[in-house]
Amino acid sequence: MGKCSGRCTLVAFCCLQLVAALERQIFDFLGYQWAPILANFLHIMAVILGIFGTVQYRSRYLILYAAWLVLWVGWNAFIICFYLxxxxxxxxxxxxxxxxxxxxxxxxxxxxxxxxxxPVLNSRLALEHHVISVTGCLLDYPYIEALSSALQIFLALFGFVFACYVSKVFLEEEDSFDFIGGFDSYGYQAPQKTSHLQLQPLYTSG
Incomplete structure (x- = not known):
């Protein structure tokens, strides 16, 4: 049970990241924001890679996942600064x-x-673009986008910590496994020598 605690926690955080990324991808598609759409797609691929590496005991995949999370935190920090x-x-x-x-x-x-x-009709931009006036919002859209990015940063930080911990555990297990002989001592057993049986003829009565 203790061995699964770190892996299970990381898989849970990866699933939360996946849900949050898909939700954000949908709203970015609705707003035709192509740069966030591309970043979200790469993030979804990295999270899937992290889940696969956790389940299959692949430390290299977890290292790539953790490295991407550093870039993901930087991107979301930029999004917060952009909207604010x-x-x-x-x-x-x-x-x-x-x-x-x-x-x-x-x-x-x-x-x-x-x-x-x-809709705003008396505007120079109204001839080429759809110009609107938005009022009465309980929470303006820059703060909604900033909160969404802050949630991504929060999940990414926890995912980074657990990815480093689980990958370290995997590497230690691989080193200890190689030290004790790997497959030579556990997965393979040398054939035992068997004593040769002396064959004797069988006599049958006519």
């Missing part, structure tokens, strides 16, 4: 999230809790 417009970051730079293929717009901008959407 920290420093020189601004949401007016559409190319960061959409590769300059469309206007940047979070799905939560129009569909946040309590939001009232009103």
């Amino acid at each position: 417009e920290v420093g020189q970051l601004s949401q007016d730079r559409d190319f960061i999230m959409t590769f300059n293929t469309s206007l940047h717009r979070s799905w939560w901008m129009e569909n946040g809790p309590g939001c009232l959407v009103t």
Whole structure:
């Protein structure tokens, strides 16, 4: 039971990460945010790799999973700074999230809790794009996106700690297994010498 505690906990965190990533992927697809969509896809692949490495006792896969989590934390920190417009970051730079293929717009901008959407007709941009005015939101979309990224960072930090712990346990087990002889001492047994039986003729009565 104690041997499974670390592995089971890591698998549980990976499953939570997978659910959170899929939920985020859906809303990013609805908002046509191509850069987050690509990052979410890579994260989903890395989480699946982490689950496979945990179940199959593959320490190398866990190391790759842990290395990706470091990049994932950095990406989500950037997302938080982007939506909160920290420093020189601004949401007016559409190319960061959409590769300059469309206007940047979070799905939560129009569909946040309590939001009232009103089309804006008398605008220069209204001739080329759909311009709206959003009022009455209980929680503005930048804070929703920031909270979503904060949740990803929280799960990633725990996943990183447990991935390092489980991969260390796997490596120690591999080293100890090689030291005691590996498959030579447990999986393979030398054939034992058997005594030769002397054959004697059988006589039958006519």
